[in-house]
Amino acid sequence: xxxxxxxxxxxxxxxxxxxxxxxxxxxxxxxxxxxxxxxxxxxxxxxxxxxxxxxxxxxxxxxxxxxxxxxxxxxxxxxxxxxxxxxxxxxxxxxxxxxxxxxxxxxxxxxxxxxxxxxxxxxxxxxxxxxxxxxxxxxxxxxxxxxxxxxxxxxxxxxxxxxxxxxxxxxxxxxxxxxxxxxxxxxxxxxxxxxxxxxxxxxxxxxxxxxxxxxxxxxxxxxxxxxxxxxxxxxxxxxxxxxxxxxxxxxxxxxxxxxxxxxxxxxxxxxxxxxxxxxxxxxx
Amino acid sequence: xxxxxxxxxxxxxxxxxxxxxxxxxxxxxxxxxxxxxxxxxxxxxxxxxxxxxxxxxxxxxxxxxxxxxxxxxxxxxxxxxxxxxxxxxxxxxxxxxxxxxxxxxxxxxxxxxxxxxxxxxxxxxxxxxxxxxxxxxxxxxxxxxxxxxxxxxxxxxxxxxxxxxxxxxxxxxxxxxxxxxxxxxxxxxxxxxxxxxxxxxxxxxxxxxxxxxxxxxxxxxxxxxxxxxxxxxxxxxxxxxxxxxxxxxxxxxxxxxxxxxxxxxxxxxxxxxxxxxxxxxxxxxxxxxxxxxxxxxxxxxxxxxxxxxxxxxxxxxxxxxxxxxxxxxxxxxxxxxxxxxxxxxxxxxxxxxxxxxxxxxxxxxxxxxxxxxxxxxxxxxxxxxxxxxxxxxxxxxxxxxxxxxxxxxxxxxxxxxxxxxxxxxxxxxxxxxxxxxxxxxxxxxxxxxxxxxxxxxxxxxxxxxxxxxxxxxxxxxxxxxxxxxxxxxxxxxxxxxxxxxxxxxxxxxxxxxxxxxxxxxxxxxxxxxxxxxxxxxxxxxxxxxxxxxxxx
Numbered sequence: 001x002x003x004x005x006x007x008x009x010x011x012x013x014x015x016x017x018x019x020x021x022x023x024x025x026x027x028x029x030x031x032x033x034x035x036x037x038x039x040x041x042x043x044x045x046x047x048x049x050x051x052x053x054x055x056x057x058x059x060x061x062x063x064x065x066x067x068x069x070x071x072x073x074x075x076x077x078x079x080x081x082x083x084x085x086x087x088x089x090x091x092x093x094x095x096x097x098x099x100x101x102x103x104x105x106x107x108x109x110x111x112x113x114x115x116x117x118x119x120x121x122x123x124x125x126x127x128x129x130x131x132x133x134x135x136x137x138x139x140x141x142x143x144x145x146x147x148x149x150x151x152x153x154x155x156x157x158x159x160x161x162x163x164x165x166x167x168x169x170x171x172x173x174x175x176x177x178x179x180x181x182x183x184x185x186x187x188x189x190x191x192x193x194x195x196x197x198x199x200x201x202x203x204x205x206x207x208x209x210x211x212x213x214x215x216x217x218x219x220x221x222x223x224x225x226x227x228x229x230x231x232x233x234x235x236x237x238x239x240x241x242x243x244x245x246x247x248x249x250x251x252x253x254x255x256x257x258x259x260x261x262x263x264x265x266x267x268x269x270x271x272x273x274x275x276x277x278x279x280x281x282x283x284x
Numbered sequence: 285x286x287x288x289x290x291x292x293x294x295x296x297x298x299x300x301x302x303x304x305x306x307x308x309x310x311x312x313x314x315x316x317x318x319x320x321x322x323x324x325x326x327x328x329x330x331x332x333x334x335x336x337x338x339x340x341x342x343x344x345x346x347x348x349x350x351x352x353x354x355x356x357x358x359x360x361x362x363x364x365x366x367x368x369x370x371x372x373x374x375x376x377x378x379x380x381x382x383x384x385x386x387x388x389x390x391x392x393x394x395x396x397x398x399x400x401x402x403x404x405x406x407x408x409x410x411x412x413x414x415x416x417x418x419x420x421x422x423x424x425x426x427x428x429x430x431x432x433x434x435x436x437x438x439x440x441x442x443x444x445x446x447x448x449x450x451x452x453x454x455x456x457x458x459x460x461x462x463x464x465x466x467x468x469x470x471x472x473x474x475x476x477x478x479x480x481x482x483x484x485x486x487x488x489x490x491x492x493x494x495x496x497x498x499x500x501x502x503x504x505x506x507x508x509x510x511x512x513x514x515x516x517x518x519x520x521x522x523x524x525x526x527x528x529x530x531x532x533x534x535x536x537x538x539x540x541x542x543x544x545x546x547x548x549x550x551x552x553x554x555x556x557x558x559x560x561x562x563x564x565x566x567x568x569x570x571x572x573x574x575x576x577x578x579x580x581x582x583x584x585x586x587x588x589x590x591x592x593x594x595x596x597x598x599x600x601x602x603x604x605x606x607x608x609x610x611x612x613x614x615x616x617x618x619x620x621x622x623x624x625x626x627x628x629x630x631x632x633x634x635x636x637x638x639x640x641x642x643x644x645x646x647x648x649x650x651x652x653x654x655x656x657x658x659x660x661x662x663x664x665x666x667x668x669x670x671x672x673x674x675x676x677x678x679x680x681x682x683x684x685x686x687x688x689x690x691x692x693x694x695x696x697x698x699x700x701x702x703x704x705x706x707x708x709x710x711x712x713x714x715x716x717x718x719x720x721x722x723x724x725x726x727x728x729x730x731x732x733x734x735x736x737x738x739x740x741x742x743x744x745x746x747x748x749x750x751x752x753x754x755x756x757x758x759x760x761x762x763x764x765x766x767x768x769x770x771x772x773x774x775x776x777x778x779x780x781x782x783x784x785x786x787x788x789x790x791x792x793x794x795x796x797x798x799x800x801x802x803x804x805x806x807x808x809x810x811x812x813x814x815x816x817x818x819x820x821x822x823x824x825x826x827x828x829x830x831x832x833x834x835x836x
Contacts, residue, residue: 199421
């Protein structure tokens with residue numbers, strides 16, 4: 001089994017990390033880059049495959065050289081055997097289509113052809129959810145999205161997945177697909193390890209991975225457009241059909257409720273609040 | 285045979301008994317899987333806790349795990365006392381001789397630290413054999429095929445088959461109960477212990493106990509400071525804390541409707557404790573545990589098909605007056621069970637391991653320590669009502685008091701006699717009456733003022749760590765008559781306290797009033813008390829769920 005996980009570096013949108021300028025534009029320079037949070041689900045799905053079916057897991061990303069640390073984060077956070085970064089000025093400012101073209105070529109350039117490629121459910125910056133399906137299209141592989149649980153039948157060359165129909169947790173269907181196959185893991189994805197041997201393998205790999213993640217640089221392969229034999233006209237900004245016509249900020253909804261702050265230790269100030277709440281406590 | 289995942293040996297529970305079994309199985313080249321339900325070994329475990337290495341034992345914990353004393357224990361016990369308390373008068377005896385009898389060493393331990401250290405070694409050893417240790421797996425029962433035990437069932441994993449199953453799953457063993465070897469029926473087969481671990485820096489401990497940093501003390505308390513409930517208290521010095529607890533006969537707790545946490549507070553606030561606790565009492569953890577009374581509960585044939593039972597799960601806890609030994613017996617039993625399997629396997633008949641294990645427990649003298657012949661002849665006689673009543677009256681009479689005064693040296697010597705101690709009956713006389721008389725007649729008044737304010741029960745519960753899962757105890761009969769004792773006996777419940785597991789209320793139904801009990805398992809410390817004193821369906825929580833002890 002060879003499993004590839006696609007990941008992307010995104011601005012860390014968590015409060016306290018992200019900075020916006022006065023016009024509400026993201027300040028990339030002041031905002032740290034982290035692994036796209038949804039990619040963790042793809043990594044967990046790939047790790048389950050590694051634990052239960054063996055083989056190895058490659059983590060691949062496209063981006064500037066600094067994204068090597070994003071790969072390390074993915075490796076440390078879940079698991080990866082080796083890391084690939086597609087990095088080149090010519091690849092810069094790509095839209096989802098040009099990215100998919102580049103990534104699909106990266107996958108085809110791997111020494112052993114993967115049986116499975118996993119992607120997380122949309123990135124925290126673009127939120128399009130296009131890149132995964134477009135990459136599957138470029139590879140001409142079957143695509144299964146919103147996957148919440150996964151079983152592999154290696155002998156039959158099949159995967160069996162439970163997926164959310166229309167991304168809705170209330171409707172789950174089971175599908176089968178031949179491998180190689182492209183799988184998008186839903187945030188609801190739950191790995192299952194029902195055998196003791198799986199859990200022992202899981203424990204062993206998790207122990208090793210922390211040490212290996214320290215020396216992640218030894219595990220990174222960087223490919224530029226020449227390594228991938230890609231024409232610069234079809235990648236990066238030049239290869240991107242998307243035109244961004246403008247960006248409009250969404251106005252903040254005005255708050256209509258009044259708020260009063262009361263010190264909980266001030267019993268006099270608390271009294272009217274208690275009076276207000278008492279009828280509810282009595283069930284009236 | 286159905287196609288189950290298979291290991292040669294499955295050990296359930298990674299306390300000292302399970303760890304010893306696993307280590308010895310691994311050393312014999314047996315493929316061994318160890319399943320522990322806590323997030324970490326030790327997170328579900330509580331003991332007083334002193335661990336002994338007996339000179340006469342075929343296996344000791346440091347023999348099986350070199351470096352154990354350096355890495356996993358608190359302090360060696362170098363001094364031992366028993367305090368006979370009557371009000372504020374106390375008579376103290378040095379029971380060092382009793383303690384040193386057959387003792388190679390004894391150390392105080394905190395179970396989270398100890399078991400967690402053991403678990404790392406166990407994983408290393410068992411991993412070599414193709415197995416290993418898994419935490420957060422709740423083994424729910426026995427896997428049977430054609431009526432024979434062939435493995436275990438788990439909440440988190442598919443069933444696992446094994447050539448031997450070692451049940452080291454503790455006092456509330458679900459495996460021993462599934463096999464029909466143990467029950468929760470008789471309160472008089474059990475003790476209940478509660479414990480507080482109080483923070484204290486090492487220098488303060490050295491100063492207050494007048495010891496060096498490589499020394500430690502064990503104090504026992506008996507007499508009238510527990511409202512007549514049969515049992516006693518203890519105080520052990522750890523590296524940077526004190527373990528202070530009380531252990532009572534569960535039938536006595538139930539009959540007296542005693543609140544265990546209040547009995548513990550009675551000890552914590554006694555004037556005698558002031559010299560050690562000072563004015564800055566800071567409780568790190570409150571915990572509780574059911575303790576089997578091996579004299580009555582130890583299984584004489586702790587096996588069934590491929591199942592062998594070790595440690596608390598098999599009732600292997602020796603508590604006779606001032607002798608409280610559990611972990612060392614669990615270690616010996618665990619290692620012997622492993623040895624028995626290795627023997628049976630080498631004879632080409634691995635399924636005879638249980639039979640060999642039973643034989644080894646007898647041959648190595650373990651059974652006689654757990655169920656002393658001297659107790660069964662003399663001790664039980666003392667438990668017969670009229671005899672006990674007469675003896676109590678004599679001890680409290682002028683004649684009895686005269687005897688105690690005249691025989692001061694003799695009493696101290698008697699406490700130090702392993703033979704006499706093993707005969708102590710489970711009655712009020714040795715636990716309450718006699719120590720009280722000794723305290724009154726021989727004791728001196730303690731004038732120290734105790735400033736300790738023990739935390740309220742809701743604070744004690746609030747300070748514990750829980751990962752609350754689905755309710756794991758079902759109240760089968762909620763009438764006060766059937767289950768009301770749990771309101772008081774449960775160490776995290778109390779009368780008129782709403783934040784505990786059990787509470788009682790009067791409910792009006794169709795014109796008449798019913799006295800009912802309700803249960804909320806959130807604050808449960810998984811001691812098992814209610815399984816004995818109330819009518820429940822009792823199971824452990826799922827792997828990793830429930831209370832997580834940090835000291836233990």
